[in-house]
Amino acid sequence: MTLRKFIRDILSCLPIILGALTIHTALAAAYIVPSASMEPTLMIGDQIGVVVPSYGLSTANLPFGTLLKPTSETGTRVFGRLPHRGDVVVFRAPANLQQTWVKRVIGLPGDTVALVHGRVILNGAELPWKDMGPAREESRKNVWHPAERYEEILPGNVHHDILKMSQDGELDTVAPFTVPANHLFVMGDNRDNSADSRVSVADGGVGLLPLWNLQGQARAVLWSWRDICRTALVL
DSSP states (O other), X not given: OOHHHHHHHHHHHHHHHHHHHHOTTTTEEEEEOOSSTTXXXXXXXXXXXXXXXXXXXXXXXXXXXXGGOOSSSSSOXXXXXXXXXXXXXXXXXXXXXXXXXXXXXXXOTTOEEEEETTEEEETTEEOOEEEEEEEEEEEETTEEEEEEEEEXXXXXXXXXXEEESOSSSTTSOXXXXXXXXXXXXXXXXXXXXXXXXXXXXXXXXXXXXEXXXXXXXXXXXXXXXXXXGGTTEEO
């Protein structure tokens, strides 16, 4: 990383940092990544900056929002807009609304989604992969496993990296379905170690994520005590 790029990234993160420090619930917030589910994009211990009103606001953004979850899925956000495919979002976990989770948006309402041998089929087209070579997955702090790193490309030429440890794991096959209105299909970038939309809420996963649960868009790694080089990493 050049000094110029480092300074530019710091400046681009400055509004998020200031918001997280001063107006936590209104404009920005900071969260610490506790698990490996978003590797290699987010690592255990990363502190991420989140722009709260990216998709409008709902009662999920309030500290006591778990008490105000609407009974209907319509009209649950003020000034709401849909995320883009590829956005990294934070949200109240459907299985436990007291917890905040982070995943990547893959499917929007109306999209048809399937998985075959770990490859995402979106609206009938397989998402392209580029093999980036061997990598490691930190399944928990200081416990590492060999993996393969791929670049996946979403519609709109949105690129992100993922980790795979096998092509035929229990989460690698999903029959085709259509994402319903007011919901999202989200996945972790660590495809073999993520309780995401492939896992039902009853089994501790996300299931199809209601828009109400969204709390904002993760925009940057503010810092990481474990790897200073990840400071001001724009997502």
